[in-house]
Amino acid sequence: MPELSDVSEKEIVDTIMSIIEQLxxxxxxxxxxxxxxxxxxxxxxxxxxxxxxxLTKGLQIAKQIESIQIEPISEKEKILRSYSLINELFHLTxxxxxxxxxxxxxxxxxxxxxTIPTDLSxxxxxxxLEYISAMNKLGLKLCQKGKYPVVKxxxxxxxxxxxxxxxxxxxxxxxxxxxxNLQKGQHYISKLCALLFSTHRxxxxxxxxxxxxxxxxxxxxxxxxxxxxxxxxxxxxxxxMPDYFNIRNRGLSNNHKSVGKKCKILTEDFDVHIRNxxxxxxxxxxxxxxxxxxxxxxxxxxxxxSHFSNKFKDLSALVIALFLMQDIMKLHNFINFKxxxxxxxxxxxxx
Numbered sequence: 001m002p003e004l005s006d007v008s009e010k011e012i013v014d015t016i017m018s019i020i021e022q023l024x025x026x027x028x029x030x031x032x033x034x035x036x037x038x039x040x041x042x043x044x045x046x047x048x049x050x051x052x053x054x055l056t057k058g059l060q061i062a063k064q065i066e067s068i069q070i071e072p073i074s075e076k077e078k079i080l081r082s083y084s085l086i087n088e089l090f091h092l093t094x095x096x097x098x099x100x101x102x103x104x105x106x107x108x109x110x111x112x113x114x115t116i117p118t119d120l121s122x123x124x125x126x127x128x129l130e131y132i133s134a135m136n137k138l139g140l141k142l143c144q145k146g147k148y149p150v151v152k153x154x155x156x157x158x159x160x161x162x163x164x165x166x167x168x169x170x171x172x173x174x175x176x177x178x179x180x181n182l183q184k185g186q187h188y189i190s191k192l193c194a195l196l197f198s199t200h201r202x203x204x205x206x207x208x209x210x211x212x213x214x215x216x217x218x219x220x221x222x223x224x225x226x227x228x229x230x231x232x233x234x235x236x237x238x239x240x241m242p243d244y245f246n247i248r249n250r251g252l253s254n255n256h257k258s259v260g261k262k263c264k265i266l267t268e269d270f271d272v273h274i275r276n277x278x279x280x281x282x283x284x285x286x287x288x289x290x291x292x293x294x295x296x297x298x299x300x301x302x303x304x305x306s307h308f309s310n311k312f313k314d315l316s317a318l319v320i321a322l323f324l325m326q327d328i329m330k331l332h333n334f335i336n337f338k339x340x341x342x343x344x345x346x347x348x349x350x351x
Contacts, residue, residue: 110331131321143332157244220275226322269314
């Protein structure tokens with residue numbers, strides 16, 4: 001792998017422009033043709049004109065960071081100088097306001113994942129904060145035990161499977177007609193929820209239940225994939241090295257039981273029998289009693305429309321919370337990094 005000192009500015013510009021030019025095609029495939037993104041010739045020309053100046057400065061900074069690592073100076077001095085240069089790099093990209101430290105900025109940006117999103121008020125009547133709290137405790141435990149490098153490697157294992165692509169594609173397919181702001185991916189179901197849970201609705205109708213059943217199955221698919229990640233993270237917290245491919249092959253029921261033994265709150269609002277019943281279309285609506293019966297082999301579950309609508313809300317809250325799992329892990333990693341800097345006395349020096 002070449003060092004930064006061996007990479008020319010032209011190679012970097014060409015690589016970035018190649019990525020930009022392929023991005024519209026990638027997004028179109030990801031959204032199954034529902035999302036079309038086009039860059040005009042003017043857009044591409046402006047990108048080419050602006051890139052070289054910033055890349056020249058950025059490449060110089062990156063090479064300085066690289067050279068610091070081999071200088072005969074103390075570890076503390078290496079971290080201090082590297083941290084200062086990283087600040088410059090972030091400010092150069094305009095990602096971080098010039099007056100703010102990049103680490104404080106990143107932590108401030110991530111901390112809202114621990115609260116209820118303002119545009120998803122219905123979550124206040126679910127166990128959403130309990131789900132977030134459980135994942136927050138897990139994230140804190142992993143970082144305190146110094147497991148973030150293992151967690152990062154585990155997420156890399158997931159990224160080389162089809163699961164990451166399928167999860168992202170599922171978000172597009174589930175919400176493309178309800179949500180267009182892709183920069184707020186963690187709110188991917190917000191418009192849909194606003195439609196289904198508007199406050200003026202007092203009763204649950206047959207048409208609504210059919211819609212809930214349809215979406216419950218979609219959410220179950222997302223939950224199944226997140227469950228595999230949870231199994232791996234819990235194994236890491238127990239000082240084990242998880243094998244994602246092995247976890248995936250264990251199946252939904254086994255993974256559900258495994259997580260339930262260690263973190264019940266993240267499993268009790270998902271019903272495997274209801275999921276199987278919907279998958280096999282083995283359910284019956286009782287219009288007179290306003291109830292639905294889910295049949296999974298020998299198991300039968302009969303619940304009222306209103307009860308099922310609550311189960312649907314809790315599952316949607318659980319899936320939205322699990323969607324933020326990686327951000328919660330990142331938040332604790334950055335907080336832990338900040339504490340380490342403060343212990344070095346570095347953060348105070350930079351403030």
